[in-house]
Amino acid sequence: MNKNRKISILRYWTTLYLLTLLIGLLIIAVLSLFWIRQTTVDHRLNVTQLVAQEMADRVATESGSGTLPREEVPDFFQDRQSVLNIETNPLIYIVDNNGDSITSNAIRGFEPELAFPASVLEKQDSIQRLNIDMVGNSFLVKAPIIQEGANIGWVVIIQPVDEVAQLNQEYSLVAIMVIALSLLGWLTIYVLSRRLTYPVKRVSGAAKLVKDQNYNFTLPENVREKEIYELVDSFKEMSARLQRLEKLRTELLAGVTHELKTPITSISGLLQAVKDDVVTDEEAVEFIDISLKETERMKTMVADLLAFNTFSANGVNVVMEKREIGALLQEVIHQWEVTNKESRTTLQLDVPDEKVYVQIDSARLQQIMINLLNNAQQSFGTGMEGTICVNMKQEEEQAYIEVTDSGKGIEEEEKEYIFERFFRGENKKYETHGLGLGLAFSLMIAQSLNGDLALKSSRPGETIFVLRFPIE
Template sequence: MFKSIRGRLVGTYLLLALIIMVITEGLFLTGIHYYYLKNIRDILEQQARLAANFYEQYMGKEPLEYEAQALLEGLFGVSAARQQVFSASGSVLADSINELSEPVLLSDDLKGALTGKITAWQGRLSAEPVIAVSAPLKNNGAVIGVVRYMSSLKPLEKMFWGLFSRLLLLGAVMVILVVLIGLRLAKTIAAPVEEITAAAAKIAGGNLAVQVKKRYEDEIGHLADTLNYMAGELGRLERLKNEFISSVSHELRTPLTSIKGWVVTLQQENSSRQEQEQGLQIIHQETDRLTTMVEELLDFSRLQSGRLVLSKKEVDLKPFLENIVSQMRPRAGRLGLNFTLKLAEGLKPVLADPDRLKQVLINLLDNSFKFTPAGGKVEIIVTQKENETTIQVTDSGGGIPPEELPLIGQRFYQGRTAKRGSGLGLSLSREITRLHGGSLPGHRQKRPG
């Protein structure tokens, strides 16, 4: 039972209810018992004091043996308690129930009274629980005897145990109610958790369309929202992965088909010299294209496994960027683009991996070239501020739709307006920039010009 959340919750509530019941009822019963016992003792003490004062003021002319019975008769009806008069030696001189033959019993109250103090004692007399209060009887300041008032505690104990039985019954009812409430509350917690567990099992089994119903606005409700969001994200990544596999398959098939076609053409004996040169050039270009795609896939694998290591060194940005611009300018010319480089004055060297930094810039420029129409402008702008260097690639293309902006740079994502590619370029660029301690935010929104 206690292995489940439901069992532990109910067990916890039950244990708390029992602890609270025991402490509360124990304190209540102890307080009631103390209250009644103190009242009885106070009443007996008042009566004993009254009897002692009465004897000292109005009696004492005769020996105590002759006046003991008269003292009890004079106070008859004042108290329902048992009244006794003892001599200084401890023998019984008078008893309200006429039991003069009982042996001398020097209890603590008698001993205390013989020393001149009003003293109480609680114990058992003939197996019956009693409480007694004794007061000294004085004549001319000397203690000559003791008057004792004694009351049975059996009615108090009977009332106490009756009250205990009622409280025990009430406590049992309260425990049952707590268990029922605990079961209800445990159900509100355990049932959603069981649903979430079942949904998680389905997600693990590949059913990414599963959704958990949110029952309450609490931590479990937030957990349900998180699981639903996770399932949605996993489903989206699964679709992107499938689209990526389809795209890569197509991208691999296209150059391979071209290479195979030209190989068959070159194998023919009647192919001209011009056809041979054209075919070899196309095979070379398509081979480079395949190599770039394979390198992207390998880099992505290294990033995912944490095996991509940077070889950092000081890089002089001016010749480094001018070299990239010279490399990309012929392509910009073929596309009819105005490609420029704008450098801030006095650029300091940066600590970076030049090959990886070049890979990032080539990826960014490749995207700008793809989405900027003929006659447009692509520009690299470099600025430095204290210990921060910013390299911007701007263009006059159509830009990125606002709803796609947060998704740019996620793995496999290509966007609705994407052209040929694997969908890994920007994702790799963002991770490489992060490894350098920088960031690659996207700020463009879709607008003309």
């Protein structure tokens, strides 16, 4: 058998369940037959005991005083044999107190000459199991014949054990029950497995389409099983994100091409004008300055790409040290304000009086904060005024840094993608330069510092990002 051969879930589970069900039912059937056999034997012996007692009472009534009948067993013995509910007739004896047979039903084709030892008759047990000559392993049921308060003999009924324990009808019923339950169980698991595997097969088919970058598929909506629903829903979300990432990758190629082509074209034109003496003196110097600025911008973009790729591959080390985070934030804010003197942004910082220490790489924290502050400033639009508030607080062994801006806010449908690499938003991509790596890069750095970065809320006039680090 090929061990690498794959089989469907439907076939696997129905086959496995059927085998398990059959083994379980066979065990139950064996135990049930054992219990039924024991119960049937006890019931038949009790009935036989009642019949024997009834026979003894009738013999005592119809016989002479102190005597036992010497003729063959009367017809009422045969009338009672049907009560025993067995396919063969039992041996029925009337014996005296010495154990000698007086008469019997003689249905086995020979004159009964059995003698019953006194030990058998003297035992108090009315039901005994003996190995009797010419009969074999049998049950012996006895009942005393009482006349005028004296025991004048016994009614003895002998039945082979095999006859008492005979269960032909019960065997048939158990067999029918096992077969019916097997078929019903197999049909039930088949229907349920088919119902459960249907959405899984649909997801499997959709996964093959996604592998070929084909997102044109539909998945079942009315799934009641929680786990299957979560699988289908997660796959839908994953495929939507993949489709979005495909779109982002296409936009990235176009964006990077545009971002690099524009300054290159500009630099080429400016330098060509200087070379051809189209501009001279101060104007030529101005053209060269513009070219240098465009070159610096391209260097920054390339550096961002290299830094992001290096960090993604865990190629950047972090140096953790214990720092007072309030003082560290003040340094970062001061540095940002110095480099953005011409900005019309109002920056506010609020830190608690109590010193809060964390294990952190100060250079990496500075990168995150600069990215968040630049991102907040860009939300105001070119040349617009706005306010940025940086608030630090301590809660449950965690230090939280909230960066709030009064900008335009983030569109609802864009919120789940803001930490995706190269995502810049529909409006932002036309208003500002860049590659859309700032927030994705900041999130990666925060997580490498045992912290996290998240968007708390965003609406027109207020967007809040939260940066979290464990307190030392």
